[in-house]
Amino acid sequence: MRKARNIALSATMLFPFIFPLPVQAAQGNDPDWPCVQRKVPELSIGQVWNGPQLPEAANNWANDQAIEDLISDIAARRNPLDVAQKKIVAFSAGLPKGEANDKLFQVFQGVFDTLNREREQVISGISRYAGRQRDMAEDLRKEAAVVDAMRAKPDADPEELDRQEERLKWETRIFEERVQSLSYVCEVPTIIEQRLYGLAKTISQSLVKP
Template structure:
């Protein structure tokens, strides 16, 4: 556990943005603070109420929400889709709130899945860090013996080097993954602003 905290922090600190870290949760290895669930009310200033839609409008909402949830679709590419939706179905803030809600639910589900994956990944890193510590302890014990088993020490040294390399490579790859929940949150904020601007 000690090794995990030291190595993960060192690997992430090189590239992660400066934010308040929260180490109270041992399954969360990211520098970014863990926020499991987002609230649409923090992004959309109007009440989002249930509405009845024609099949055509419901299909259009679902299609636009699906595009909102596709991270490979840039905001610039999304803008004309929003304009086309407004041209076809109107700029009622309540209607656009339904679009935002549908897109929010899709992106939030993706975000929660990513956070769960980070937690699972972190548990595997913790287990590997414990194995690294155990290997070091055994190596020290063998070297302190009156007749050290050098073959065993060599084998442990090789395993230690391999485990540490895997651990460090994994920790560095977490940099992008740790940023993803925040990128999704920023995308939702930006989409809310686009829809609100379209409402006029």
Template sequence: MRPYILAVCSILVAPAAAWAQPKPDPDWPCVQRRVATIAPAAIWSGPDLEKAGAWGSDPPVAALAQRLASRRTTLEEADTLLEGFAREAGPDRKEKLTRLFSGILALTNAERSRVLEGITRYARGQERLAERIRDEADRISAAKDSPQAEAPKDIAALETSFAWDKRIFEERSQALNYVCEVPTLIEERLGEIARRIEARL
């Protein structure tokens, strides 16, 4: 078996095996199970969110929810913001903090949904690239084995394209491990913010 055929087998077999496992969503490439939304019960033990009122109709709550839902806001910054908000809320603190978390949850789920869709597109791109690499390997093999072989420069061009696509595939496969962690990191951050809000109820 030619070296490039061995190479294509080595880089495609493992991902293909992972993608071939039975899943509810065949386009989902991650080991972690795909969960569409974070349910409040999974991270929130405070008051009923539905009874707190519409967070979007409370401008100060909505503005703070946007800041706290952003991953650019550190947990240390979140603590400072929450402390000030709880102090200014006065006797309405419990209701306003509950409404605040409702907003953070909604915004975080929206962001996480975009991340999940991005991962699915990423996986589809990898599948298309894997198909192209297989096709290039077949064309190189056929060109070299044919009695009427293509000109050396044409074969060299095919091999250059194959090597470049293989390199991109490998780099993207390595990056996929990190990409798949992002939804989990988002959920963990949300859980931490939930605990910090509950501590101030």
């Protein structure tokens, strides 16, 4: 007689683990968006910039190597925000007064372009990740149903059932770990927004007042 399996998982028991994404209340116009945070695919300058209107020349930020290097440095999330803000202040202090604002406009435009693009890539990655999770969830549901059906058969092969149950437990564990990773990744767009806002505020405050 096959021994009792207290740790065996049934299809019913798996439901809370297989379908956590809808429970997280997808926001916005995308019903497949898995994050609690609302999906805003692209930011606008007006959402983060409260300084003067940017001149067209601000888009030429990549033509100035010093500005491009500064943008790469302060946009990188590996660098603490307060350190990046101090670098903006130091950069501004070293500019001729007549050129300061034009240079700072370019710095902001470059930071906005860089972080907005990075944020878009993260959001796209989240959507792809969530799609794979849904596929895994469906596969797990099917495998759990197979295990339940085998368990219900009095003549089921105990060794084969053991193998199927162990496989199901292992794949469920992997799925749960991916759910936890998704919860963290969902925070990244907000982290990028906060950094962009913080840098924009420092740039605006560094402008030379008329």
